[in-house]
Amino acid sequence: MLEPGAAHPVLTIDEARQFEAALFGGDETREWPAMQRAGRAIADAVLRDYRELGAFPENARVLVLAGKGHNGGDALIAARHILEKHPRAKAAVCFVFGEQSLRPLAWRAHRELAQAAPERVAVFDAAAVQKDGAGFDLCLDGIFGFQFRPSVDERVAQLIDSVNALPVCLRAAVDMPSGSFRADFTYATGIVKTPVLENPNSGRVRYLDLGFFSGSPCRDTATLTPAALAPLRALRSSHTDKRDYGHLFIVGGSRKYPGAVLMSVQAALRSGAGLVTAFVPESLAPVFAAQVPEAIWHGMAESPGGGLALEDLPVFRERVSEKTSGTANATALVIGPGLSRDRESFALVTEILRINENIPVVLDADALQSDIIASGKAPRILTPHAGEYQRVEAAIPDGAVVVRKGPLTLIEHSGRKYISPFGGPVLARGGSGDLLAGMIGGLLAQAPGALLHAACRGTVWHGMAADCLARAHGQHAVRTTQLLDFLPEVLRGVSQ
Numbered sequence: 405m406l407e408p409g410a411a412h413p414v415l416t417i418d419e420a421r422q423f424e425a426a427l428f429g430g431d432e433t434r435e436w437p438a439m440q441r442a443g444r445a446i447a448d449a450v451l452r453d454y455r456e457l458g459a460f461p462e463n464a465r466v467l468v469l470a471g472k473g474h475n476g477g478d479a480l481i482a483a484r485h486i487l488e489k490h491p492r493a494k495a496a497v498c499f500v501f502g503e504q505s506l507r508p509l510a511w512r513a514h515r516e517l518a519q520a521a522p523e524r525v526a527v528f529d530a531a532a533v534q535k536d537g538a539g540f541d542l543c544l545d546g547i548f549g550f551q552f553r554p555s556v557d558e559r560v561a562q563l564i565d566s567v568n569a570l571p572v573c574l575r576a577a578v579d580m581p582s583g584s585f586r587a588d589f590t591y592a593t594g595i596v597k598t599p600v601l602e603n604p605n606s607g608r609v610r611y612l613d614l615g616f617f618s619g620s621p622c623r624d625t626a627t628l629t630p631a632a633l634a635p636l637r638a639l640r641s642s643h644t645d646k647r648d649y650g651h652l653f654i655v656g657g658s659r660k661y662p663g664a665v666l667m668s669v670q671a672a673l674r675s676g677a678g679l680v681t682a683f684v685p686e687s688l689a690p691v692f693a694a695q696v697p698e699a700i701w702h703g704m705a706e707s708p709g710g711g712l713a714l715e716d717l718p719v720f721r722e723r724v725s726e727k728t729s730g731t732a733n734a735t736a737l738v739i740g741p742g743l744s745r746d747r748e749s750f751a752l753v754t755e756i757l758r759i760n761e762n763i764p765v766v767l768d769a770d771a772l773q774s775d776i777i778a779s780g781k782a783p784r785i786l787t788p789h790a791g792e793y794q795r796v797e798a799a800i801p802d803g804a805v806v807v808r809k810g811p812l813t814l815i816e817h818s819g820r821k822y823i824s825p826f827g828g829p830v831l832a833r834g835g836s837g838d839l840l841a842g843m844i845g846g847l848l849a850q851a852p853g854a855l856l857h858a859a860c861r862g863t864v865w866h867g868m869a870a871d872c873l874a875r876a877h878g879q880h881a882v883r884t885t886q887l888l889d890f891l892p893e894v895l896r897g898v899s900q
């Protein structure tokens with residue numbers, strides 16, 4: 405179990421309906437403040453995410469697609485906040501079912517928007533939206549909420565299709581994309597509902613915590629929150645030294661993929677681990693030591709293929725058992741980054757997994773092979789991407805923590821699932837996974853009994869740092885390892 409607040413439940417539509425009925429009892433005086441909070445949270449999140457594109461344009465054109473109910477109200481309130489922050493921005497509001505169809509709270513939200521910026525808000529009918537060749541900087545989709553039941557009527561479907569075809573820099577859906585609306589981001593207000601996670605039109609799912617939940621989630625599926633990082637934000641105890649922060653051993657690298665293990669080591673060093681020792685092919689060790697002197701580099705005999713040879717197994721065995729700086733040996737292992745598919749290296753790591761079954765291990769990349777993941781009994785975290793997951797799925801041992809990486813990373817353990825609503829396509833470049841493995845390993849080395857915590861915390865931290873990177877420099881012209889420079893910012897809450 406994670407600490408309270410680190411994960412909030414993901415609910416089915418029926419559960420969410422019951423939950424909201426219990427929370428608000430259909431009482432508009434209680435619903436209105438929640439709608440205000442949702443609208444503000446959407447505005448803040450949209451403007452923050454927009455930074456991945458650059459500055460929000462001074463003369464931004466914002467298209468608001470408002471349905472009849474709460475989602476329309478949330479979108480209208482969000483538009484008001486955006487216009488208040490950007491005094492030259494304009495909103496085109498399309499009441500998809502007509503202005504007269506608005507329910508009381510959505511109507512109130514509309515009135516407040518119109519009063520806040522009367523000369524900058526225009527009502528567009530569907531035809532005006534469809535004809536708008538100039539396009540929009542931002543579109544807020546608040547047509548349907550989770551009360552929506554397919555199917556969408558023909559007229560609305562056509563409007564959504566034409567909005568999909570318009571030039572729009574960022575498409576944001578409130579709570580759930582309406583029909584076929586293709587969102588770049590979906591902002592789940594207060595509750596993440598299961599269909600959002602399955603909808604291919606959701607884009608990136610952002611959870612906006614409106615304070616509905618406290619305590620530990622009692623559901624099988626939960627969404628991780630920034631509170632998962634809380635322990636990393638605390639001051640370290642004064643009477644400590646490096647021996648108190650774990651010793652991570654990383655095994656990997658090959659002549660074919662030298663860089664992957666170097667990236668894992670760099671990430672592990674940034675995760676707070678006291679000591680990091682890397683076991684790499686001997687031809688690589690001196691170069692790596694010159695680049696990253698904080699790690700202890702151990703050159704191992706090389707196989708003819710340029711991987712780690714089996715011959716140095718006794719050396720590794722000795723290093724695992726000996727004391728370093730008077731402290732215990734390795735407190736966690738990471739095996740796999742850049743290992744390559746060398747038979748000897750596979751044999752070596754299979755044996756390494758049998759040396760000490762008390763040391764928890766992260767198995768990544770090429771170490772994700774059925775025979776390897778089944779070797780030994782040490783507690784383990786597996787970090788497969790979709791292709792690797794397919795390769796090893798049938799062999800995953802009971803009790804393993806599995807970090808299923810992808811656009812929406814899912815962490816599975818003992819029948820529970822935790823999703824990470826952080827990170828984005830800026831991570832779609834070689835090395836992102838190597839960094840994640842190093843971070844999870846470094847966290848695990850510091851708390852070797854807490855596998856689930858290390859997996860969740862590492863994934864959240866990595867994803868949030870990726871978001872900061874993309875906001876600072878965009879998604880395109882960056883290098884994977886730049887993510888590491890944003891790890892402190894995530895913990896210290898600077899300009900997120």
Ligand SMILES: NC(=O)C1=CN([C@@H]2O[C@H](COP(=O)(O)OP(=O)(O)OC[C@H]3O[C@@H](n4cnc5c(N)ncnc54)[C@H](O)[C@@H]3O)[C@@H](O)[C@H]2O)[C@@H](O)CC1
Nearest residue numbers: 661662663664741742743744769770789790791792834835
């Ligand atoms: N700079 C470097 O040295 C880098 C080295 N790398 C190393 O490259 C080796 C091979 O890694 P691969 O990840 O290509 O693994 P594999 O070649 O084992 O991929 C297995 C299967 O998964 C598919 N696949 C690959 N990436 C995927 C993704 N992100 N999502 C879904 N399916 C995916 C592939 O098409 C393939 O069918 C590993 O040793 C890895 O550590 C990579 O980490 C990239 C950076």
Ligand SMILES: Nc1ncnc2c1ncn2[C@@H]1O[C@H](COP(=O)(O)OP(=O)(O)O)[C@@H](O)[C@H]1O
Nearest residue numbers: 789809810811828829831832834835836837838
């Ligand atoms: N489109 C995306 N959105 C969010 N995260 C992504 C996206 N693409 C990749 N990632 C993340 O980047 C990492 C890639 O890992 P992996 O595929 O193992 O790459 P590598 O080749 O660098 O080891 C994972 O953490 C994955 O979740």
